[in-house]
Amino acid sequence: MLLRIVKFLKDLLLASRLFTILKPLNHLLGFLFHFTKLTSWVNKNSGKFIKSDFYTPNRNYSKRPFLYKDVMDHYALADNPVHYFEFGVASGVSFKWWLANNSNNDSHFFGFDTFEGLPEDWGGFYQKGAMSHGIPDIKDERAKFYKGLFQETLTPFIEDHNAFLKLPIRKVIHLDADLFTATLFTLSQLYPYLKKGDVLIFDEFSVANHEFKALDLFQEVFYVKCKPIFAQNNFYQVAFEIE
Numbered sequence: 001m002l003l004r005i006v007k008f009l010k011d012l013l014l015a016s017r018l019f020t021i022l023k024p025l026n027h028l029l030g031f032l033f034h035f036t037k038l039t040s041w042v043n044k045n046s047g048k049f050i051k052s053d054f055y056t057p058n059r060n061y062s063k064r065p066f067l068y069k070d071v072m073d074h075y076a077l078a079d080n081p082v083h084y085f086e087f088g089v090a091s092g093v094s095f096k097w098w099l100a101n102n103s104n105n106d107s108h109f110f111g112f113d114t115f116e117g118l119p120e121d122w123g124g125f126y127q128k129g130a131m132s133h134g135i136p137d138i139k140d141e142r143a144k145f146y147k148g149l150f151q152e153t154l155t156p157f158i159e160d161h162n163a164f165l166k167l168p169i170r171k172v173i174h175l176d177a178d179l180f181t182a183t184l185f186t187l188s189q190l191y192p193y194l195k196k197g198d199v200l201i202f203d204e205f206s207v208a209n210h211e212f213k214a215l216d217l218f219q220e221v222f223y224v225k226c227k228p229i230f231a232q233n234n235f236y237q238v239a240f241e242i243e
């Protein structure tokens with residue numbers, strides 16, 4: 001009986017379209033939902049990191065390389081081969097750091113970007129087209145760039161590198177596109193090639209309705225588990241190991 005009443009009320013609400021009056025609040029409600037999830041995530045995970053600066057009153061973007069160094073030292077990546085993928089290269093600041101700090105000739109570094117800026121607005125401050133830079137001028141033969149939307153370049157890349165992506169070399173996947181769409185698309189495409197011990201680095205993880213939401217949904221939908229390892233700037237930069 002109760003079930004019939006619930007079904008009837010749900011159908012009535014759909015038919016009346018009453019909830020369209022909430023549409024102007026969609027963004028706010030969505031943000032509150034994901035911020036609440038992020039807060040619960042912090043509550044559950046903040047003690048699990050090998051190293052984290054939470055809570056720091058001084059969030060400082062220039063501390064990003066400390067997290068890269070922690071990852072590099074933890075996995076002894078300075079001299080060993082690594083397959084490094086960066087999604088969101090812009091002028092190449094982080095890409096160049098990884099390239100300069102790994103000396104192994106068998107390493108490969110792949111950078112993906114529109115190189116024409118963000119494909120959509122991000123938050124209230126960055127408009128579509130922001131962060132536009134040309135392809136970085138890098139002479140190192142281990143580095144390759146793929147220009148265009150991930151949604152256009154990544155699937156053909158995977159088709160061309162199917163065997164390569166399955167090699168038993170640690171992958172470091174640096175997700176620095178800022179956007180929910182780009183981050184979730186990338187994780188979903190790379191899912192079949194992720195193996196235990198691969199590393200995911202996020203650059204704006206604590207932005208609740210973008211990178212956090214992308215990883216949260218990815219883990220929920222694909223049943224993937226990610227172990228927190230390093231965090232910087234109150235979880236703005238976070239590294240995870242695939243379990």
Ligand SMILES: C[S@@+](CC[C@H](N)C(=O)[O-])C[C@H]1O[C@@H](n2cnc3c(N)ncnc32)[C@H](O)[C@@H]1O
Pocket residue numbers: 087088089090091092093094095112113114115116117118119130131132133148149150151176177178179181182
């Ligand atoms: C914050 S910047 C990257 C910063 C860079 N990693 C660094 O350390 O200097 C974000 C980049 O992501 C790129 N981007 C975002 N969404 C994208 C998408 N769907 N396809 C391709 N590039 C995208 C933008 O063009 C922008 O250059």
